[in-house]
Every structure is written in structure tokens, then in C-alpha cells.
Amino acid sequence: MRKRKLIIVLAFLSICFSVVIFLPFQKVFAFTETRVNDPVVHFIPLTPEDTFEIRYTHSIHKTDVLEHYKCVDGTSIQMLGMEYESLAIGMPSYAEENQTLTKRNGKYYLEFDNEFIENFTIYIGDLDLDLVLDYEDYEYDLKKDLQRGKSYLFEVKHLSLYEQWKGARMK
Template sequence: MNRKKMVPLILFFIFLVVFAFFIPVNTSFTFTEHRVENPKTFYMPLNSENKFQIRYVHSIHLTEVIESYEVTADQEIRLLSMQYENMAIGLPGYAEEGETFSLQDGVYTLTYDDKVIDSFVMLIGDVDAELAFVYRDEELNLKKQLVRGKSYTFRVAKLSLYQMLKGVTIDG
């Protein structure tokens, strides 16, 4: 091949590689620093399992709370349920429209009929109480992976290779 034909071919290949570098392809759970000038994103790749939980110890009651979620086909977050043993500050004592509230064996369960959100903000409290992200039967200690005292926007998003290289993986 002569040089005149090689140059456009090489340029096309370079363009293709650069273009592919910025196309969002990898669906991930993301934790992005909230209300900061240059937010850092922490991410965990999402596989075929679409259910996850956030488990924490309530800072006042010192009892466990388990929030269960599901990722929708549109990469939104469907709230499934919340389970806890003590009602009071910050924990609901009744069901609102589209919710069911029950008590069984000393555990309160608030179940959502079809509540879907695109994201939520999570504060990583600077207290010595557990906070874990549970996915694929593995627990990830968020207080060790993220910065205590900071808030993070949690969402499910497709990331490009560039975004993944720029972010921080928290896959255990």
C-alpha cells in the first residue's frame, strides 16, 4: 500500500479508538462527591444481578437497618423495602400511599409498591457505626472506601473507559 492510502486509514483508526474511549458502555454503581468543585467518582461495575442493599446501624438506636433496592432496565433505582427493629427518629412508623407497613417477629418492614428514583444523596457519617453496600452476597464497607463526613450522590450510570480511568473503583 502506498503512503497516500495509509495515512487516511491510520487517521481513521486513531479516530475510532479515541471515539470508543469516550462512549459510555460499562454500567456501574456510582458514588460521586456531592457539592464539591471537582467531584471524584467512585464506582463498582454492575453485572447481571440487579438487586442490592444498603445496610447500616442507625446512629441513635444503634440497631440495624436494611434498605433493599433493584436496578431497573432504564438504569433507575427501584425501592423495594426497608427493615428495622426500632421506630423513632428518621424511621417511618406508618405507610404512605403506595407503601405497605408490617411488623413480624419484632422487625418492621416498609415495602414500596413501585417507587423509582434516578439517584439519592448519601452522607458517610463520621461516627463509628456500620455502613455497608451489599451486592452479589458481598459486603463493601463504605466507611473504608469513601470519605467520612462527605456526601455522595448514588446512581446507576454507564461509564466510558475515560470516566473509569478518571474514577476510583471500589470493587472490594
């Protein structure tokens, strides 16, 4: 009888340990390298703050572009807008359906109405130009934390403790 209770207690503890280790509970910004067999997930833990920005220097016209996003409904990403200085190659010069393009103080502002995505791929170019994720008043230098010349799937997801141990936390 005593041996049976010990086995039940050990089985219960094993199940609890597995749940704690393997249950995804930490919400993160995840950067998963694409085109590799065993990708490492680079991540930034999320807090209740739900807005973030990506700022980069455009590789052709060498001006800053600022993209505004918001995390909604668990893991969806809402595109809020963009601001940029030039309508040169690669930048929107008109608003499409459910978008508004305005010019104020020498900058163009493209605003999105109800534009939601699950993820996007970001390429880390090998040029010495800015590529920064701004979240919670801290700038994450993506060219420092991620490998240049590689592309990464960016998404909001939940990671388990095990996945966090296998991954790389960005600082």
C-alpha cells in the same frame, strides 16, 4: 495516493480508539462526591445481578436498618423496601400511599409499590457505625472506601474507560 490511504487509515484508527476510550459502556454503581469542583467517581462495576441492599446502623437508636433496591430500565433504581427494629426518631411509623408497613418477628417491614428514583445522596458520617452496600454476596464498607464527613450522589450509570481510569474502583 499511498499517502492519502495512510491518512485515511490513521484517521479511522483514531476514531476507533476514541470510541473505545470515550464511549460509556460499563454499567456501574457510581458514588460522586458532592460540593466539590472536580469530583472523583468511586464505582462498583455491575453484573447482570440487579438487586442490592444498603445496611446501616441508625445513629440515634443504634439498630440496624436494611434497605432493598433493584436496578431497572437501564439506570433507574426501584425502592423495594426497608426493614428495621424500632419506630424511633427517623424511621417511618406508618405507610404512605403505595406502601405497606407490617411487623413480623419483632421487625418492621416497609414495602414500596412502584417507587422509582434516578439517584439519591448518601452522607458518610464520621461515627463508628456500619454503612455497607451488599451486592453479589459481597459487602462494600462505604466508610472505608469513601471519605467520612462527605456526601456522595449515588446513581446507576454508564462509564467510559477514560472515566474509569480517572475514577476509583471500590473493592
